[in-house]
Amino acid sequence: xxxxxxxxxxxxxxVSVLQVAHAASVYEIVNIEDAxxxxxxxxxxxxxxxxxxxxxxxxxxxxGRTNLTTSDVSGDTNVIDLQDAIGADQSITYxxxxxxxxxxxxxxxLENDATTPWLPTFESVNGSIAPSSVSTDNRNTVxxxxxxxxxxxxxxxxxxxxxxxxxxxxSVSGIDSWYYxxxxxxxxxxxxxxxxxxxxxxxxxxxxxxxxxxxxxGGSSLAAAINSNNLIAGYGSIGLSSYAEGVVDSCxxxxxxxxxxxxxxxxxxxxxxxxxxxYIQYKTRAMxxxxxxxxxxxxxxxxxxxxxGTSTSTFVAQGLGLNNNGVVVGRSHVYRNGNxxxxxxxxxxxxxxxxxxxxxxxxxxxxxxxLSSIAYSVNDSGIVVGSYKKYIDGYQRxxxxxxxxxTPDTKPVTPNDFYSYTSDLSSRAKxxxxxGLVVGYIETSEEKQLPRPKDAFLYNTNTQEFNxxxxxxxxxSKGYEKNGEGNWTKHQFTVTDATGNSLTYNADIRIxxxxxxxxxxxxxxxxxxxxxxxxxxxxxxxxxxxxxxPTFALNGSGAxxxxxxxxxxxxxxxxxxxxxDVSGDTxxxxSGSYSRKGAAVWGWLLLLPxxxxxxxxxx
Numbered sequence: 001x002x003x004x005x006x007x008x009x010x011x012x013x014x015v016s017v018l019q020v021a022h023a024a025s026v027y028e029i030v031n032i033e034d035a036x037x038x039x040x041x042x043x044x045x046x047x048x049x050x051x052x053x054x055x056x057x058x059x060x061x062x063x064g065r066t067n068l069t070t071s072d073v074s075g076d077t078n079v080i081d082l083q084d085a086i087g088a089d090q091s092i093t094y095x096x097x098x099x100x101x102x103x104x105x106x107x108x109x110l111e112n113d114a115t116t117p118w119l120p121t122f123e124s125v126n127g128s129i130a131p132s133s134v135s136t137d138n139r140n141t142v143x144x145x146x147x148x149x150x151x152x153x154x155x156x157x158x159x160x161x162x163x164x165x166x167x168x169x170x171s172v173s174g175i176d177s178w179y180y181x182x183x184x185x186x187x188x189x190x191x192x193x194x195x196x197x198x199x200x201x202x203x204x205x206x207x208x209x210x211x212x213x214x215x216x217x218g219g220s221s222l223a224a225a226i227n228s229n230n231l232i233a234g235y236g237s238i239g240l241s242s243y244a245e246g247v248v249d250s251c252x253x254x255x256x257x258x259x260x261x262x263x264x265x266x267x268x269x270x271x272x273x274x275x276x277x278x279y280i281q282y283k284t285r286a287m288x289x290x291x292x293x294x295x296x297x298x299x300x301x302x303x304x305x306x307x308x309g310t311s312t313s314t315f316v317a318q319g320l321g322l323n324n325n326g327v328v329v330g331r332s333h334v335y336r337n338g339n340x341x342x343x344x345x346x347x348x349x350x351x352x353x354x355x356x357x358x359x360x361x362x363x364x365x366x367x368x369x370x371l372s373s374i375a376y377s378v379n380d381s382g383i384v385v386g387s388y389k390k391y392i393d394g395y396q397r398x399x400x401x402x403x404x405x406x407t408p409d410t411k412p413v414t415p416n417d418f419y420s421y422t423s424d425l426s427s428r429a430k431x432x433x434x435x436g437l438v439v440g441y442i443e444t445s446e447e448k449q450l451p452r453p454k455d456a457f458l459y460n461t462n463t464q465e466f467n468x469x470x471x472x473x474x475x476x477s478k479g480y481e482k483n484g485e486g487n488w489t490k491h492q493f494t495v496t497d498a499t500g501n502s503l504t505y506n507a508d509i510r511i512x513x514x515x516x517x518x519x520x521x522x523x524x525x526x527x528x529x530x531x532x533x534x535x536x537x538x539x540x541x542x543x544x545x546x547x548x549x550p551t552f553a554l555n556g557s558g559a560x561x562x563x564x565x566x567x568x569x570x571x572x573x574x575x576x577x578x579x580x581d582v583s584g585d586t587x588x589x590x591s592g593s594y595s596r597k598g599a600a601v602w603g604w605l606l607l608l609p610x611x612x613x614x615x616x617x618x619x
Contacts, residue, residue: 024458024467025521025573029477031109031118032569035491035507037529039567041107041120043131049524049568051148051516056111058524059146059155060120060568063104065131094270096263097175100163104143105131108155108193109568118570125188125197126159141181148225148516154291155190156223156232159197166260178259180266183218187234189226189291200289202236203301204282207248215252215261217244218269220282223289224330225321225377230291233319233328237282238301241314244268244280286319286330286350288358302350303360305334306343317348321377321431327351327405329375329384334362347373347386347412349405363403364411371396375403377431382406383461385429385438392424395448400429400440402461415459417442417466427457431516436461439514439523444468456514456525469511469525469571475580477571479507488582495532498549503532503560511569523571528564 031038040047045064052058094100105128107120122130125144134140141163149155161182168175187200205219221236240248251264258264268279286302308315317332328350336342347363363375365388375386382405387398399422401412414422427442438459443452456469470478480488490506497503508530516524534550535543542550552560 024460024465024472026474026575026577026579027469027472027477027523027571028474028574028577029509029527030111030570030572032477032509035476035479035481035509036493037509037527037567037569038119039527039529039569041105041122041131043134044105046566047107047120047568048526048566049515049570050146052518052522052524052570053149053153054151054518054520055153056518056522056570057149057153058109058118058568058570059149059157060107060109060524061104061145062107062120062131065103065105065134065140093273096178096180096259096267097168097170097172098179099139100141100179100181102128102140102142102144102160104145105140106144106146106155106157108146108149109570111570120568121193123155123190123193125157125190127162128159147223150226150228150230152228152230153192154226154230156188156200156226156234157190158185158187158222160184161186161218166263170259178263180262181218181269182216183220184269185220185222186218187221187223187232187236187289189223189232189289189297198291198295198297200232200234200236200297200299202238202284202287203299204237204239207240207245209245209249209252213252215248215265217248217265217280220284221287224319226291227322227324227326229324229326230293231322231326232289232291232297233322233330234287234289235284235316235318235330236287236299236301238285239283241281241283242312244282247279281314282316283314284316284318286317286328286332286348288319288322288326288328300358302328302358305332305346305348305360305362316345319350320375323378323380323382325351325380325382327378327382328358329378329386331372331374332360336362336365344370345372346370347375347384347388347403349375349378349384351405361405361408366401366411366414373401376429378405379432379434379436381434381436383432383436384412385432385440386412387428387440388412393448395424397424398426398428400427400438400442400459402429402432402438415461415464415466417457418468426452426454429459430514432461433517433519433521435519435521437517437521439469439517439525441513442468454512456511456523458514458517458523469514469523472579473511473571474574474577475582476577477509478580478582479509480580480582488580497534497551497560498545498547499551501552501560503552503562505530505532505562508564509569510564511571512566514571521573525569525571526566527569529567530562531565533561533563 041062044062047062050060106123109118126142128142129140144159146157166178188197190197202219202221207217208214219237223232223234225233251261288300289297291297315333318330319328320330322328332348349361350358369390371389373388375384378384384403387400403412425443429438429440432438441454442457444455445452458467481491483489494504510528514525533553535553
């Protein structure tokens with residue numbers, strides 16, 4: 001594997017032979033029924049596949065609770081599957097004078113579930129409430145996320161604290177309470193679906209000012225990965241940034257007519273809508289937690305990539321992956337080549353020395369033009385995958401890399417993707433298994449100045465074979481079915497809204513990100529699935545008639561629109577089918593599929609928690 005802008009004819013012929021001899025597996029989506037992906041919790045809009053273990057136990061996250069259940073609220077026989085049809089994640093603006101809404105939910109999906117294999121099943125974390133159980137009197141205030149699961153079934157992730165209240169003493173009328181949390185992000189480990197989570201706190205959760213007044217700021221920690229030895233990698237706070245200390249000092253010194261210190265701190269923990277950041281930032285370090293069978297754990301802070309000395313700068317580091325040998329990968333601030341004028345946020349790995357202590361190792365960049373880099377995963381052979389950012393043809397692009405820790409003096413390799421050279425298509429590698437199979441995502445459009453759609457990829461480090469996972473799917477996994485003549489056609493869905501408008505649209509499934517691959521080649525991923533869009537009001541809630549039915553969102557011509565929503569998918573290699581070779585499908589709404597019986601106002605919000613391109617289709 002060499003980083004080349006072009007390949008010789010001899011090299012091309014060798015790669016060609018390897019790809020023929022070691023052709024990639026054909027994959028099928030196994031959590032699909034009647035061309036519809038069952039990939040998110042009931043009453044949520046979006047589902048994401050995060051990780052999968054050797055026993056085919058998957059963990060994931062659902063986001064964007066809808067306002068209705070899937071029951072037939074109208075009494076009609078044509079039931080609309082509302083959690084599949086809502087347009088987008090609801091936009092939630094947090095305030096200390098309004099109730100906190102937790103909108104991220106953890107779930108698992110099991111292959112060996114006797115009644116509902118692969119169906120997302122809610123798991124409560126820190127007292128979180130299932131989206132299907134949320135009501136006016138039963139409100140969820142916890143956000144929770146799963147990131148990994150090991151072969152013993154231990155799950156790791158991050159969560160918020162539940163809501164707390166305080167009697168309001170401000171000057172605005174009509175407000176009874178202040179609302180706040182003890183922390184916004186805290187790592188955890190969970191031993192089973194029914195077990196109570198165990199917090200993995202950071203070293204730093206409280207701030208003490210010059211007058212020796214101590215207040216809780218919560219701190220921040222996250223558990224990103226867990227290996228077979230129950231060693232957990234992640235990161236946590238060790239202090240506040242200098243600016244954040246000033247913010248908290250201001251909260252402490254405020255006069256009695258202002259909000260209490262806990263409320264002031266909470267208000268500054270929330271993301272500012274204009275800047276997209278919080279005013280309270282933490283200095284973080286990569287960390288490992290060794291979980292013990294008795295429920296205890298020991299925490300180890302991993303060294304930063306530089307000596308901060310007396311600097312007041314906010315240096316940070318993160319652990320994001322690890323292998324069964326305890327090697328941790330992630331990123332850290334570092335002075336490249338020891339030059340204090342060259343501060344960067346670069347990919348790194350940490351391994352134990354002969355004394356049993358962790359040492360920091362910089363993953364070198366391919367050239368001086370790299371702006372930053374990050375490592376996501378490392379297999380037991382010490383092969384690391386991640387991505388770096390640099391300008392290509394005048395635009396910032398991410399490119400995935402492969403790096404061998406066994407030869408630390410060599411640079412990372414940028415594999416060729418769809419072409420016989422390194423393209424300008426942004427890509428990120430998210431995981432590598434012990435067979436050398438890499439999964440991630442890559443852009444699929446070469447338009448320079450527009451957002452680019454992305455597809456999941458599978459890369460074999462042994463043969464250098466690169467594949468768009470969508471090209472390895474069976475026809476059924478792409479929404480096709482056989483018609484009466486034995487030809488493949490797209491499955492069609494027909495739904496009717498509250499006004500009697502009917503919409504028929506083709507099934508369409510596109511794998512957009514692969515996050516985890518186990519040793520059997522089973523992949524946890526996320527797909528875009530085509531769904532109708534329903535009207536929402538200015539607050540993002542569905543517009544309903546008096547029977548509780550929604551109405552389609554319409555374009556300027558009065559025709560309904562469809563959109564793509566994310567769904568968790570499980571991809572398994574199959575020997576009983578072949579990769580779909582049906583061509584010419586446009587994915588559009590069939591001509592004559594819509595009959596309008598009334599008018600409606602078109603309006604909806606395009607929001608996604610991941611950096612994917614949402615594509616809106618219309619007739």
